[in-house]
Amino acid sequence: MKTVKFIIVALLVTTLRTNSFAQMHDHSKMDMSKTSADSKMDMASTKTETIKVWGNCEGCQKRIEKAAKIDGVSKASWDKDSKLLTLVYDPSKVKSDDIQKKIAAVGHDTEKFKADDKAYTKLPGCCQYERKK
Numbered sequence: 001m002k003t004v005k006f007i008i009v010a011l012l013v014t015t016l017r018t019n020s021f022a023q024m025h026d027h028s029k030m031d032m033s034k035t036s037a038d039s040k041m042d043m044a045s046t047k048t049e050t051i052k053v054w055g056n057c058e059g060c061q062k063r064i065e066k067a068a069k070i071d072g073v074s075k076a077s078w079d080k081d082s083k084l085l086t087l088v089y090d091p092s093k094v095k096s097d098d099i100q101k102k103i104a105a106v107g108h109d110t111e112k113f114k115a116d117d118k119a120y121t122k123l124p125g126c127c128q129y130e131r132k133k
């Protein structure tokens with residue numbers, strides 16, 4: 001009788017262990033699928049926008065892109081020929097206006113905001129683009 005009891009207990013313990021391992025596996029699978037679902041949601045919630053930003057040269061490009069890359073902005077790329085800034089950002093974290101204000105603060109006019117006068121006059125000569133009225 002003792003042996004039979006021992007076997008039953010041993011079987012129970014083994015079964016319980018297997019179950020808990022299986023559960024752990026399930027949890028990790030669940031977490032992984034949740035993470036990938038979340039990143040898919042992030043992809044879906046980004047917005048791409050092109051705005052005009054006044055400037056002249058490569059120095060302007062660096063300044064504009066640096067100023068635009070605030071929290072929530074995943075891409076900022078300005079073209080000195082077309083004067084167009086392509087932004088990819090998360091509209092739940094940051095607004096286009098906020099990004100444009102940052103660019104205006106470093107001395108560059110945008111579609112919506114006029115550059116800070118002091119910042120503009122401090123720009124290197126090559127960067128002093130013709131300002132809009």
Ligand SMILES: [Cu+2]
Pocket residue numbers: 055056057058059060061126127128
């Ligand atoms: Cu410049």
